[in-house]
Amino acid sequence: MCAPLRLEALALRAGPSRREVRRTGYGPVRSARRAARLAEEDVDAFAVAGFAGGLGRSVRSGDVIVASEVRGPHGAVRCPSARLLADEVGRGDLLVHCGPVISTGHVVSDTERAVLAASGALGVDMESLWLARAAAGRPLAVVRVVVDTADEPLAGMGTVRRGIRALCRLRELGPALDRWARAVCPEPPTATAGPGTEGNVGFGIAKEVPDGNPGP
Numbered sequence: 001m002c003a004p005l006r007l008e009a010l011a012l013r014a015g016p017s018r019r020e021v022r023r024t025g026y027g028p029v030r031s032a033r034r035a036a037r038l039a040e041e042d043v044d045a046f047a048v049a050g051f052a053g054g055l056g057r058s059v060r061s062g063d064v065i066v067a068s069e070v071r072g073p074h075g076a077v078r079c080p081s082a083r084l085l086a087d088e089v090g091r092g093d094l095l096v097h098c099g100p101v102i103s104t105g106h107v108v109s110d111t112e113r114a115v116l117a118a119s120g121a122l123g124v125d126m127e128s129l130w131l132a133r134a135a136a137g138r139p140l141a142v143v144r145v146v147v148d149t150a151d152e153p154l155a156g157m158g159t160v161r162r163g164i165r166a167l168c169r170l171r172e173l174g175p176a177l178d179r180w181a182r183a184v185c186p187e188p189p190t191a192t193a194g195p196g197t198e199g200n201v202g203f204g205i206a207k208e209v210p211d212g213n214p215g216p
Contacts, residue, residue, distance in 0.1 A: 001047040001177065002038070002134075004031065004127045008050040011170040012177075019174060024131060028105050031130035038134035044185040046135040047177055051166055052101065052123035052144030053108065053154075055116050061152050061162045062169055064094045065123040067101040067142035072129035076100075077140070079132075081184050085141050088176040088183075094169060097122050101142060103129035113150055139184035141177065145169045 002024045003009040009023040024034040038046075052065060059065065066086040069078045086098040099122040108116065108124055116124055128142045145166040148154045152162065 001049060002034075002131050003048075004050050004131075007167060008170060011167045012049055012174055014171045014174065019178060024127065027126050028103070028130050031127040035131050035134035038131070039136050043138070045139040045141070045181045046132075047141040047143070047181070048128050048131045049141075049143045049170065049173060049177065050125065050127070050145075051147045051163075051170075052125045053113065054146035054149040055102075055113060055121050055124055059097060059122055059146055059149060060095075061146050061149055062095070062165050063146045064089055064096045064169060064173065065101060065144045065146065066096060066098045067123075067128065067144070068099055070101050070103055070129045070132050070142050071119075071121065072103040073105065074129075077129060077132040077135070079140050079142055081139055081141065081180065084183055085143065085176065085180040088179045089143070089173060091176070092172060094172060101125065101128055101144060103127060107154070110150060110153070117150075139181075141180055143173060143177070145173070 001012060001019060001021045003012050003021055004024050004026050006023055009021045012021045024031055054060065054063065066082050066089060067079050068082040069076050082098055086096050089096045100120060101123045102116050102121045103125055105126065123144050123146060125144055132140055132142060147162050147166045152158065
């Protein structure tokens with residue numbers, strides 16, 4: 001499982017299952033560099049999780065977006081099991097949307113946000129497309145928690161409060177991602193099991209893997 005930011009990774013590692021989470025760094029450059037190495041790793045399933053900006057009037061801060069596909073400047077990557085993950089997330093109290101996510105190379109302006117929303121996308125980030133390419137045919141999940149929207153911009157009041165709420169939402173996603181991994185992986189986990197690690201197909205034991213300077 002990949003999380004661009006340190007806080008995102010810490011939230012996803014929380015809980016008894018101790019899933020493996022790789023902090024990959026902020027933005028497209030670090031994501032592309034890390035994805036090249038992740039593509040060579042022997043894992044059963046691949047997930048990207050973190051924060052996003054919301055697009056469209058139906059998406060609010062604190063909502064969860066499960067990507068049906070990730071679009072970007074150089075194409076798109078589909079997530080065929082997105083509905084399965086969305087159903088797992090929906091078993092809790094989280095409000096979940098399933099649809100396209102767009103990855104860009106910069107923080108979008110209000111005008112750009114409106115254009116992206118008109119395309120039918122639900123969320124925007126700066127890493128998912130580049131990281132998703134590392135799945136290389138393996139089961140892929142991309143899930144993002146919305147922090148900012150057109151009505152609640154990053155520079156607006158309440159950003160800290162919304163960020164804390166998004167971290168709590170991200171932490172709640174862990175069990176749903178574990179269930180998704182068990183469902184999409186045909187083989188049993190190869191990692192050595194220990195107390196509290198049952199069912200961590202392809203995610204293994206949580207650890208931080210040094211990568212030079214992965215950024216925030």
